[in-house]
Amino acid sequence: MMSSHLGAGSEQPPRVEGKVRLYRMKYCPFAQRVSLALTFKKIPHDIVNINLRDKPEWYMQINPEGKVPALVDLNGEIVVDSTAIVNYLEEKYPEPALCKKETIKRDLELLEHYGKILKVFFDCVHRKDTRPLKTAVDEMCTYLVEFEEELKKLNTPFFTGDNPGMVDILMWPFVEKAKCLALIYKEPMDFEKEKFPLILKWVSKMKEQEFVQQNAISYETFAKVAEASNAGNVNYDAI
Ligand SMILES: N[C@@H](CCC(=O)N[C@@H](CS)C(=O)NCC(=O)O)C(=O)O
Structure with missing residues (x-):
């Protein structure tokens, strides 16, 4: 896990095989929703922290809106927005279930x-x-x-x-x-x-x-x- 928040001029960390990637800001409550769902479902993931005051150029290709959270699934599929991500995780990783x-x-x-x-x-x-x-x-x-x-x-x-x-x-x-x-x-x-x-x-x-x-x-x-x-x-x- 990268603990410091990456900013402009940084390199995009390479994906880790077998892990879903969460881009977040450590204290963002919207990103925390996704961390909660990932932990609840025990989905192997790594975390990259983004400096929202000085965003990395490469992050705009992941989320052109520049917001966190963003999730990149194992197949490279990108999902942004906390509610959409949690819904996506529920569909792709149904067990344990989050809704009935x-x-x-x-x-x-x-x-x-x-x-x-x-x-x-x-x-x-x-x-x-x-x-x-x-x-x-x-x-x-x-x-x-x-x-x-x-x-x-x-x-x-x-x-x-x-x-x-x-x-x-x-x-x-x-x-x-x-x-x-x-x-x-x-x-x-x-x-x-x-x-x-x-x-x-x-x-x-x-x-x-x-x-x-x-x-x-x-x-x-x-x-x-x-x-x-x-x-x-x-x-x-x-x-
Ligand atoms: N509706 C979005 C809201 C996400 C959001 O507002 N994230 C804030 C951090 S807590 C952000 O990325 N702000 C940076 C910006 O707006 O440029 C969600 O649910 O994911």
Whole structure:
């Protein structure tokens, strides 16, 4: 695994036989979704970190948008965008399964609704949301009610049943880092915990999973990356 983030002027590391390649930035929560799926499915892979502030020229041939994550499969097929990659992995490497055919429609609907939480979260992370933190958190909690109700309806610890699956994996990286907003705003971040008992249980259950622990990124670290990135001086290798 290449640990430092490769930038302009670097050489593209040669592919490793028998391994899928993940291009990522070490602290990117979207790339973390893919790492979680790769680890969950035990797919042999290697990782190349990309310096997003000074991208390697060759990376544009992999993803012309210049974003991470990107995945290169054993046959050379390139897939970009975290949701598309996780779906691709589910199709190409079906075991262990991340979703059930019967619930896939609802899974996709939930993930689409989750996008509303992500939009507010990232606007806060990048300080584009000018409202008080409490107002933004209240808005996110309004959207989160649907997820609490879903767990109640399902009566299972995870959104996919007794084991974590697609919805759990795609939601997790942002929930794991939610507390970063308290550090970025330098003020306490409160929410009505009593409204979300099942979500809180889900959080503890997710934290117990080995594949989750193996890919953990703390909210403190993420806050540091976000603050440096907001200030325009992030050095991904020195966090
Ligand atoms: N929708 C994309 C979002 C990926 C994304 O925004 N990645 C960020 C890093 S966390 C990125 O590559 N930013 C660099 C850029 O936009 O130039 C996904 O789900 O993969």
